Amino acid sequence: DSGVTQTPKHLITATGQRVTLRCSPRSGDLSVYWYQQSLDQGLQFLIQYYNGEERAKGNILERFSAQQFPDLHSELNLSSLELGDSALYFCASSAGSTTQYFGPGTRLTVL
């Protein structure tokens, strides 16, 4: 158990819909990262937050957005969902720029 929690574990929705994925970092970690992992694809970095501020952006679509709240939990919002958005979404946290520890992931299925 890494100490990073993610909810929900599974999510099934339809094309065009909007969903919110939630992540709570390890106690004391200020940085939160979001990754997407599609079937047979590597982990794709989406976005990083540090203590509530956006720190770095990767291959994140405009339909996707994220935020980190004062209690340091983070949410990833995915809108206008397409079939290709079906993937595992992982959240990771770290204390500054040290080792990242991953949550169990949310498996999103778009039908």
Place this chain on the structure above:
Amino acid sequence: GQNIDQPTEMTATEGAIVQINCTYQTSGFNGLFWYQQHAGEAPTFLSYNVLDGLEEKGRFSSFLSRSKGYSYLLLKELQMKDSASYLCAVRDGRSQGNLIFGKGTKLSVKP
């Protein structure tokens, strides 16, 4: 640009030793990580190298040569539970903590 290469699949025998190679090209380098990921589960941290040389941790060792842009993960006394994907990731020195992942090497351990 950034590019990380590792073999797609490898097979080894229980009790044997296997070496998984990773080559990288990045415009900034600030450390290399190895993660283990069982299918459908979260990546778990194995090792971190920032200086040249070998880091040993139990049955797992990781080596780094920064001048060659090369790393390997060595797994000794293979066990069936070591069957998993092994992800090489480089920390981009230009953005704090941001990891660029390779697509992973799927290791199958046979009896």
